[in-house]
Amino acid sequence: MGLVLVIAAIMGLVGRLLGASQRAQVTSFVVLFSLVIFAQLTLPDSNPIKSTTGTLSGWAIFGGLAAIVLGYRAVLARLKQRAAKDEVGSVPSDKFTDAELNRYARHIVLREIGGPGQKKMKKAKVLVIGAGGLGAPALQYLAAAGIGTIGVIDDDVVDSSNLQRQVIHTDARIDMPKVFSAQEALQAQNPFVTIRPYHRRLEADMAAELFADYDLILDGSDNADTRYLVNQTAVQLGKPLISGAITQWEGQLSLFHPASEGPCYACVFPTAAADGLAPSCAEAGVVGALPGVVGSMMAVEAIKHVTGAGAPLKGQMLIYDALYSETRLINLKKSPSCAVCGQPPK
Numbered sequence: 214m215g216l217v218l219v220i221a222a223i224m225g226l227v228g229r230l231l232g233a234s235q236r237a238q239v240t241s242f243v244v245l246f247s248l249v250i251f252a253q254l255t256l257p258d259s260n261p262i263k264s265t266t267g268t269l270s271g272w273a274i275f276g277g278l279a280a281i282v283l284g285y286r287a288v289l290a291r292l293k294q295r296a297a298k299d300e301v302g303s304v305p306s307d308k309f310t311d312a313e314l315n316r317y318a319r320h321i322v323l324r325e326i327g328g329p330g331q332k333k334m335k336k337a338k339v340l341v342i343g344a345g346g347l348g349a350p351a352l353q354y355l356a357a358a359g360i361g362t363i364g365v366i367d368d369d370v371v372d373s374s375n376l377q378r379q380v381i382h383t384d385a386r387i388d389m390p391k392v393f394s395a396q397e398a399l400q401a402q403n404p405f406v407t408i409r410p411y412h413r414r415l416e417a418d419m420a421a422e423l424f425a426d427y428d429l430i431l432d433g434s435d436n437a438d439t440r441y442l443v444n445q446t447a448v449q450l451g452k453p454l455i456s457g458a459i460t461q462w463e464g465q466l467s468l469f470h471p472a473s474e475g476p477c478y479a480c481v482f483p484t485a486a487a488d489g490l491a492p493s494c495a496e497a498g499v500v501g502a503l504p505g506v507v508g509s510m511m512a513v514e515a516i517k518h519v520t521g522a523g524a525p526l527k528g529q530m531l532i533y534d535a536l537y538s539e540t541r542l543i544n545l546k547k548s549p550s551c552a553v554c555g556q557p558p559k
Contacts, residue, residue, distance in 0.1 A: 309331075309335075310405075312405075313359070313405055316359070316403070316405070317331050317358075317359050320334075320358070320359070323522075325520070325522035325523060326516075326520050326522055330519075330520035330521070330522065331359060331520075333519050333520050333521075334358060334359045334360050334361065334516065334519050334520060335359055335360075335361040336361055337360050337361055337362070337428050337429065337519045338360075338361065338362040338363075338364070338426065338427045338428050338429075339355055339360050339362070339363055339364070339427060339428065339429045339430075339431060339515055339519075340363075340364040340365075340366070340423065340424065340426075340427040340429070340430050340431070341355070341363065341364065341365045341366075341431045341433065342366055342367075342415060342430065342431065342432045342433060342434045342439065342443055343365075343366075343367050343432070343433040343434045343435065343439075344365050344367040344369075344379075344381065344391035344392055344394070344395045345367070345369065345375065345379055345391065345433065345435060345504075346375075346378050346379055346433070346435075346459060346499065346504030346508070347433030347457045347458075347459065347504050347507060347508040347511060348365065348367070348381075348395070348431075348433040348508065349378075349379040349380055349381035349382070349395070349504065349505075349508060350380065350381075350504060350505045350508030350509050350512065351431055351433060351457075351508040351509070351511045351512045351515070352365060352381060352395055352399060353380075353381055353398070353399070353402065353512075354508075354509055354512035354513075355431075355512050355515060355516075356399040356402055356403045356406050356408070357402060357403060358512070358516055359403070359405065359406065360406060360515070360519070361406060361407065362406070362407045362409065362427075363399065363406060363407070363408050363409070364408075364409040364410075364411065364423075364426075364427060365392050365395055365396070365408070365409070365410055365411065366392065366410075366411035366413065366415055366423070367390075367391045367392050367411075367412070368390075368412060368413050368414040369390075369391050370388055370389060370390050370391060371386050371387050371388060371389050371390075371391055371394050372387065372388075373387055374495075375391075377501045378499065378501040378502070378503070378504045378505070379391075379504070380505065381394065381395050381398045381399075382394045382395075382398070383398075390410075390412045392410035392411060392412045393410055393412065395408070395410065396408045396410045411423070415434075415439055415442060415443070416442075417442055417446075420442055420443070420446040421446055421449060421450060424446050424447065424450050424452055425450060427452070428452075428453075428519070429452065429453050429454075429455070429515055429518060429519065430443065430447050430452050430453070430454045430455070431454075431455045431456075431457075431511055431512075431515060432444075432454060432455070432456045432457070433457055433508065433511070437485035437486070438485075440456065440478065441478070441479065441485065443456075443478075444456070444469065444477055444478035444479055444553060445479075445553050447469070447477075448471050448472075448477050448553050448554045451471075451472035452472075453468060453469070453470040453472075453473070453518060454468070454469045454470065454477075454478065455467075455468050455469075455511050455514050455515055455518070455526075456469060456478055457507050457508065457510070457511045458507075459499055459503050459504055459507050460497055460499060461497050461498055461499055461500070462499075462500055462503065462534065462535045462536035463503075463532065463533065463534050463535065463536075464503055464504075464506065464507035464532075464533045464535070465507075465530055465531065465532045465533070466507055466510055466511055466514065466526065466530070466531055467481075467526050467527075467529060467530040467531065467545065468514055468518065468525045468526045468527045469527075470527055471547065471554035473527065474547070475527040475528050475545075475547065476528060476545045476546060476547040476548065476551075476554070477547075477551060477553050477554040478553075479548075479551050479552060479553040479554065480545070480546070480547055480548040480551045480553075480554065480555075481530070481545055483548075483551070483552070500535060502535075503533075503535050506533060506535065507533060510531065510533075514526055528544065528545050528546070528547075529542055529543065529544055529545060530542070530543045530545055
């Protein structure tokens with residue numbers, strides 16, 4: 214029996230050195246225990262292997278004690294998780310726990326945000342279209358900032374080619390739906406916010422119903438059809454829309470809000486670009502850090518809009534050229550002849 218325990222100790226040490234997960238180590242011990250029990254049941258008493266591995270009754274007692282210990286630890290971990298959830302969920306929507314006050318202290322001391330602004334963020338509901346290049350950093354900073362409810366819709370799964378720029382995902386979550394990968398990352402980052410994942414493509418028959426439950430829309434989609442659908446739905450419901458786009462070394466973003474006398478996306482881009490004039494990131498390439506810059510700017514604009522801080526990019530478009538370190542600000546005007554916000558949408 215002692216020899217088997219020594220083997221188990223060596224297996225545990227090797228597992229730790231190799232960085233094996235706790236589940237993998239427990240599985241290896243279970244396999245070793247099963248082999249010993251199998252040997253005790255099948256080998257004759259004269260077999261030297263059986264004689265050096267102890268007795269069946271001894272291993273039965275050992276297995277029972279081990280099962281009790283493991284069961285106790287599992288129950289204790291479950292109770293701790295439930296207590297943590299109860300602590301988070303028991304706080305009213307307009308109150309903060311001590312942990313939240315410490316987490317958001319750098320916001321609360323800002324004159325432009327303060328306690329009232331942080332409360333607005335806790336009550337806010339923001340929907341992010343896409344959990345890719347722009348959605349990844351926007352989601353991270355919205356969750357870190359304390360936006361109370363964050364929705365994310367995307368029908369794609371994590372691919373290894375995404376990891377060069379979509380930093381919310383990891384190598385271990387390749388082939389996982391992006392919305393669930395994002396949910397896992399955001400809940401680990403901030404347990405005080407609610408994440409709503411929608412693993413599906415945004416379609417016209419459900420866009421209005423989805424948007425109606427949110428205060429602000431962030432569009433980080435990578436195709437023209439989705440962008441025009443997002444804009445039309447936001448205009449129809451009177452929702453403010455922060456839209457960002459990137460390609461190669463350049464990015465742009467703006468806040469579109471016709472209900473507040475600003476232009477909409479279609480005022481600036483009445484029709485989609487012709488084929489070949491606006492290639493995707495897969496076709497044209499994109500420097501990995503650029504989505505982080507533009508996506509973070511989208512999150513900043515969202516925080517400004519929710520809290521009322523500063524001057525939002527309504528009626529203006531910010532263009533960032535990373536290759537030459539240039540930033541330009543272009544004034545935008547509402548178009549009276551716009552097919553989306555200039556008349557009732559068709």
